[in-house]
Amino acid sequence: MPVTSDVNEKTGESTTEGSADALPVNELFESLQGEGRLAGVPSVFVRTSGCNLRCWFCDSYHTSWEPTHATMSVEEIVAEVESYDAEHVVLTGGEPLLHDASVALLTELDARGYHTTVETNGTIRRDAPIDLASVSPKLASSTPTPDENARPDGKPTDADEWAERHAARRIDLDALAALVERYDFQLKFVVGERDDAAEITDLLERIRDAAAVEIRDTDVLLMPEGATRERIAETRPLAAELAQEYGFRYTPRLHVTLWNDAPET
Ligand SMILES: C[S@@+](CC[C@H](N)C(=O)[O-])C[C@H]1O[C@@H](n2cnc3c(N)ncnc32)[C@H](O)[C@@H]1O
Ligand SMILES: Nc1nc2[nH]cc(C(=O)O)c2c(=O)[nH]1
Ligand code: SF4
Numbered sequence: 437m438p439v440t441s442d443v444n445e446k447t448g449e450s451t452t453e454g455s456a457d458a459l460p461v462n463e464l465f466e467s468l469q470g471e472g473r474l475a476g477v478p479s480v481f482v483r484t485s486g487c488n489l490r491c492w493f494c495d496s497y498h499t500s501w502e503p504t505h506a507t508m509s510v511e512e513i514v515a516e517v518e519s520y521d522a523e524h525v526v527l528t529g530g531e532p533l534l535h536d537a538s539v540a541l542l543t544e545l546d547a548r549g550y551h552t553t554v555e556t557n558g559t560i561r562r563d564a565p566i567d568l569a570s571v572s573p574k575l576a577s578s579t580p581t582p583d584e585n586a587r588p589d590g591k592p593t594d595a596d597e598w599a600e601r602h603a604a605r606r607i608d609l610d611a612l613a614a615l616v617e618r619y620d621f622q623l624k625f626v627v628g629e630r631d632d633a634a635e636i637t638d639l640l641e642r643i644r645d646a647a648a649v650e651i652r653d654t655d656v657l658l659m660p661e662g663a664t665r666e667r668i669a670e671t672r673p674l675a676a677e678l679a680q681e682y683g684f685r686y687t688p689r690l691h692v693t694l695w696n697d698a699p700e701t
């Protein structure tokens with residue numbers, strides 16, 4: 437029987453000791469990669485549950501604010517991935533690098549020749565075979581407030597408690613430097629307001645100082661904030677404008693345009 441892999445729902449801390457071979461999986465599906473430099477590529481998505489942050493805009497509420505999951509062994513996940521025809525696998529969450537078993541899963545996928553992308557908030561470093569580290573550091577504007585949260589029914593969350601924890605955890609320069617040094621990477625920032633740009637350029641300077649590899653402006657992608665077609669229609673012009681102004685790349689959210697906020701897309 438697989439050992440339960442879990443994350444403390446109150447603090448988002450990983451409690452995965454002794455569970456190197458099982459993951460909390462919120463959903464597993466095939467879709468088109470919607471974001472980043474592999475946008476449009478058919479991919480299997482493995483969405484783990486549990487996060488150490490609480491972005492107010494999180495489009496995966498049931499992995500962060502209210503985590504739900506089935507526990508699957510690495511073997512079961514690999515078998516389900518193999519039932520699809522795709523060559524690309526995206527490990528996401530929640531925060532997938534919280535879990536020890538993510539390393540085991542990536543190792544098994546690598547051994548079978550899959551291209552792996554890991555979507556991560558950049559606060560955790562891991563040694564694992566990752567083909568593309570898709571790192572999305574969280575800006576101050578992601579911090580939850582009692583008025584702004586991702587809860588589908590709009591009711592209040594424990595945002596006060598989380599605001600402090602989120603702010604303290606969201607940037608870890610050592611972890612960001614390690615991720616860009618170890619892996620082929622993209623830095624993907626969620627943009628919803630013009631002030632985000634100053635924080636991005638400031639943070640970029642600090643990562644460049646801390647990391648021993650080159651970070652080109654074209655490794656930096658700006659992505660419109662929004663989990664729905666309506667919302668990205670509002671934020672898209674700003675993300676595109678800032679990308680042009682600063683020489684960064686723009687990335688769409690193809691899946692939102694195609695399927696809005698439907699699950700398993
Ligand atoms: C749900 S997160 C899971 C991976 C990891 N926790 C992270 O944040 O990078 C997957 C991607 O969706 C982005 N994201 C989440 N909610 C979003 C929103 N409302 N608008 C735009 N991007 C969003 C994140 O920044 C990240 O790049
Ligand atoms: N189609 C599609 N592309 C994605 N790229 C990153 C995603 C994520 O949630 O990490 C995502 C997602 O949820 N769906
Ligand atoms: S870090 Fe990722 S999964 Fe966690 S709350 Fe933010 S967007 Fe959601």
Ligand SMILES: [Mg+2]
Binds near residue numbers: 495496
């Ligand atoms: Mg998503």
